[in-house]
Amino acid sequence: MHVPVLLNETLDLLITNPAGTYIDGTLGRGGHALEILKRLSPDGRLIGLDRDAEAIMQTAERLKGFGNQVQRIHGNFADMKELCKTIGVTEVDGVLLDLGVSSPQLDVAERGFSFGKDGPLDMRMDQTQGRSVADWVNEEDEETLANVIYRLGEERKSRRIARAIVEARKTGRIERTLELAAIVEKAVGGRRGPTHPATQTFQALRMAVNAELESLETGLEAGLSMLRPGGRMTVITFHSLEDRMVKECFKRHTVKRESLQQGGEKLVYDEPAVRRITGKPVTATKQELADNPRARSAKLRVVEKEMTV
Ligand SMILES: C[S@@+](CC[C@H](N)C(=O)[O-])C[C@H]1O[C@@H](n2cnc3c(N)ncnc32)[C@H](O)[C@@H]1O
Structure with a gap:
C-alpha cells in the first residue's frame, strides 16, 4: 500500500x-x-x-x-x-x-521498474512514448552508460557496470529486469549489505529514460x-x-x-x-x-x- x-x-x-x-x-x-x-x-x-x-x-x-x-x-x-x-x-x-x-509502478513486474521481480526492462512512466530501458542499455555506448549510472545513480562502480553491460549484450539483447540485475550484481562483485547492488543502477536508468x-x-x-x-x-x-x-x-x-x-x-x-x-x-x-x-x-x-x- x-x-x-x-x-x-x-x-x-x-x-x-x-x-x-x-x-x-x-x-x-x-x-x-x-x-x-x-x-x-x-x-x-x-x-x-x-x-x-x-x-x-x-x-x-x-x-x-x-x-x-x-x-x-x-x-x-x-x-x-x-x-x-x-x-x-x-x-x-x-x-x-x-x-x-509510485508503489503500483514498483509492484507490477510488467512495468520493469523492479530488480526484484522478473519483467521486461521498460521503466517508462509514460508507456505511450519514449525509449525503454531495454532500448537504452542495448543501444547506448559504454561511456554514456557509465556516465549516466555515475551521475544519476551516484554509483562508484559505474565503469565496471557499463563494461559488463556492453560485454553481455554481445551475446544477445538484454531484455529482462532480472537479467540486468544479475549482470550488475556480478560486475560489482556480489552482494554486500542489505541493499541490492543494482539499486543505484536501476534508479539511474529510470531517471534517464524518463528524463526526470x-x-x-x-x-x-x-x-x-x-x-x-x-x-x-x-x-x-x-x-x-x-x-x-x-x-x-x-x-x-x-x-x-x-x-x-x-x-x-x-x-x-x-x-x-x-x-x-x-x-x-x-x-x-x-x-x-x-x-x-x-x-x-x-x-x-x-x-x-x-x-x-
Ligand atoms: C511518488 S508517486 C506520487 C504519489 C502520490 N503523491 C500519492 O500520494 O499517491 C510519483 C508519481 O509521479 C508520477 N510522475 C513522475 N514524474 C512525473 C512527471 N514529470 N509528470 C507527471 N507525473 C510524473 C509518476 O508516474 C508517479 O505516479
Whole structure:
C-alpha cells in the first residue's frame, strides 16, 4: 500500500485558501490528492496530473466522490501550463510535486521498474512514448552508460557496470529486469549489505529514460509561473540531485536585497519573485520513519509567490 509521504506537513504548508485551485502534478495513487480534496471547501478545485496513464485510470474510483471538483489529466507536469490551459485554468493557489515512482509502478513486474521481480526492462512512466530501458542499455555506448549510472545513480562502480553491460549484450539483447540485475550484481562483485547492488543502477536508468531531471527543471518554473500571489509550491524529493535542483531554483527566485555603492539597495531575483517558507527542508518524523521506510530520504521544500515586490 502506498502511504503518502510527509502528508500533514505538505497539506499544512500547501493549502492557504480552501476555496482555491490546486495542482497535484504527481497524482500517483491519489493519496495526497484525496487529502487535499478533503481539506478544500466545495468551491475548491484540484487538477491531478500524471504521466502514467494507469495512475489516471486508477484514481477515478478513489476520487469519484468529489465530482467535478477534481479533474485528472494524463501528461507530464513539465507541460502543466499547456495542460491546464486546455481546461481553462491559467492561475492556481498551489502546486504539489511528489517525485519518484509510485508503489503500483514498483509492484507490477510488467512495468520493469523492479530488480526484484522478473519483467521486461521498460521503466517508462509514460508507456505511450519514449525509449525503454531495454532500448537504452542495448543501444547506448559504454561511456554514456557509465556516465549516466555515475551521475544519476551516484554509483562508484559505474565503469565496471557499463563494461559488463556492453560485454553481455554481445551475446544477445538484454531484455529482462532480472537479467540486468544479475549482470550488475556480478560486475560489482556480489552482494554486500542489505541493499541490492543494482539499486543505484536501476534508479539511474529510470531517471534517464524518463528524463526526470529535465522534467523537474521545466516543471518547477512552470509551477512558479502559474501561482497567484500568496500561492505556494511544495516539492517532495527523494534524490540528492533533485533536492539540489529544487533548492537552487527556489533560491534564484527568492528576493534578495543588495546594497548599492552609491547608497540604497536593489532587489535581486529571477521572475517570478518568491519567499521561502521552509529554510531547511522538512523531513519525516521518527514516527513516520518507523511506519514508512520510503520516507527516509524525503525532503519537502516550499516557497510562496510574493504579493508585491
Ligand atoms: C511518488 S508517486 C506520487 C504519489 C502520490 N503523491 C500519492 O500520494 O499517491 C510519483 C508519481 O509521479 C508520477 N510522475 C513522475 N514524474 C512525473 C512527471 N514529470 N509528470 C507527471 N507525473 C510524473 C509518476 O508516474 C508517479 O505516479
